[in-house]
Amino acid sequence: MTDIAGPTVHPTVYIVDDDAAVCDALGCLLEVTGFSVATHDTALHFLHHCPPDAAGCVVADLRMPGMDGIALQAEMVRRGYRMPIILISAHGDVSSAVGALRAGAVDFLEKPFDEGLFISRITEALHRDDVQRRQQADVASASALLRRLSVREREVAALMIEGHANKIIADHMSISVRTVETHRANLLEKLGIRTLPELMRLWLQAGNR
Known part of the structure; x- marks a missing residue:
């Protein structure tokens, strides 16, 4: 983390x-x-x-x-x-x-x-x-980390936090499941985290709801 x-x-x-x-x-x-x-x-x-x-x-x-x-x-x-x-x-x-x-x-x-x-x-x-x-x-630190994400990665992150599965995220964004998986892996790497609970904590610390 x-x-x-x-x-x-x-x-x-x-x-x-x-x-x-x-x-x-x-x-x-x-x-x-x-x-x-x-x-x-x-x-x-x-x-x-x-x-x-x-x-x-x-x-x-x-x-x-x-x-x-x-x-x-x-x-x-x-x-x-x-x-x-x-x-x-x-x-x-x-x-x-x-x-x-x-x-x-x-x-x-x-x-x-x-x-x-x-x-x-x-x-x-x-x-x-x-x-x-x-x-x-x-x-400030959490916000700075989240600014590393691309627009697409941030959208995937928001949908992950809402509890949606990769298939639902893919349908919502009109992209393939494989692309969702790629965005998911990239955003976790950029943020230096591994799990969804860590992402949720960071998201909330940045003031997002």
Whole structure:
């Protein structure tokens, strides 16, 4: 079976807060715990220096001058960022938490928060990002493999996955059974697989239904 595991990435926790003391405190806590950290004093500074395909998670203050945390979340979505974002605030209330989560944040924490809880939420966010990236890598790799197939081979593959026998596929495509067998052998070889279950797994990983 062809290996379609994704590339290794090194996640970073991006802290976005206009309060330098908060950036320093959270940065030190995370670095001591073993995390890679980058701090930014404005949302625009973060967007300018962090590429959309960066791995990790974002911790952003809900209320900042200029672009606030919720606006940053919306801009990240618009620009194609996929990292989870945790919003924090010293002015937490129910409406703020609901607004943050509705905007797409994975969590909302009110300052000051428990260090253990903070580390736990960061760990969860990084795990979420890692799982999402692995899934995306699987889709991209499977799609790249399937693009090796000719139009005819892809049509045969689709009919195989639907459970049709070679004779039915031949009748459907108006070709001989021998030609179906040839297409079948060629597509399995191109994909580096041997069995129908492997083909079905690859087909589904590429996002086909």
